[in-house]
Amino acid sequence: MNFRPGSREExxxxxxxxxxxxxxxxxxxxxxxxYSKFTxxxxxxxxxxxxxxxxxxREVVVSVSSDGRYALNQQVxxxxxxxMLTQALARASQDxxxxxxxISADAAATHQSVINVMDAARRAGxxxxxxxxxxxxxxxxxxxxx
Numbered sequence: 001m002n003f004r005p006g007s008r009e010e011x012x013x014x015x016x017x018x019x020x021x022x023x024x025x026x027x028x029x030x031x032x033x034x035y036s037k038f039t040x041x042x043x044x045x046x047x048x049x050x051x052x053x054x055x056x057x058r059e060v061v062v063s064v065s066s067d068g069r070y071a072l073n074q075q076v077x078x079x080x081x082x083x084m085l086t087q088a089l090a091r092a093s094q095d096x097x098x099x100x101x102x103i104s105a106d107a108a109a110t111h112q113s114v115i116n117v118m119d120a121a122r123r124a125g126x127x128x129x130x131x132x133x134x135x136x137x138x139x140x141x142x143x144x145x146x
Contacts, residue, residue, distance in 0.1 A: 030101040057128070059099070059102050060073060060100070061102045062102065062117050064104070064114055068080055070088075070113075072088050073092065082116050082118070085116060086124050089126075090124040097127075099126055100129075121133065
């Protein structure tokens with residue numbers, strides 16, 4: 001019996017077969033890959049014509065006060081019903097469906113009064129609606145420092 005400690009070698013991982021397999025896979029992928037050239041997108045850009053001014057669309061300004069009163073092109077309307085507002089918008093548009101309705105509402109006006117103007121415009125067949133806004137002059141720009 002031999003009880004002497006023998007010299008055992010540590011097992012090693014042979015990387016050469018692994019590298020060979022990776023090279024074969026790489027060559028296979030390179031040969032089977034198709035290289036396609038992306039086609040360019042042809043775009044024809046519009047040309048600006050400075051001599052033909054655009055017609056400004058007709059606007060009907062509907063002002064809504066904080067107490068729910070309406071004014072159509074700065075003429076105060078009596079009553080606050082949607083039907084009355086629909087008739088006034090139809091008269092102001094003169095059967096022109098390209099009229100733009102500009103709603104200029106007070107900051108303290110109720111949401112319902114603005115919705116009434118939008119509903120009256122829809123009933124009158126006017127679909128182009130926009131809102132007038134105003135930048136408060138007493139507020140500082142957040143980007144400015146004191």
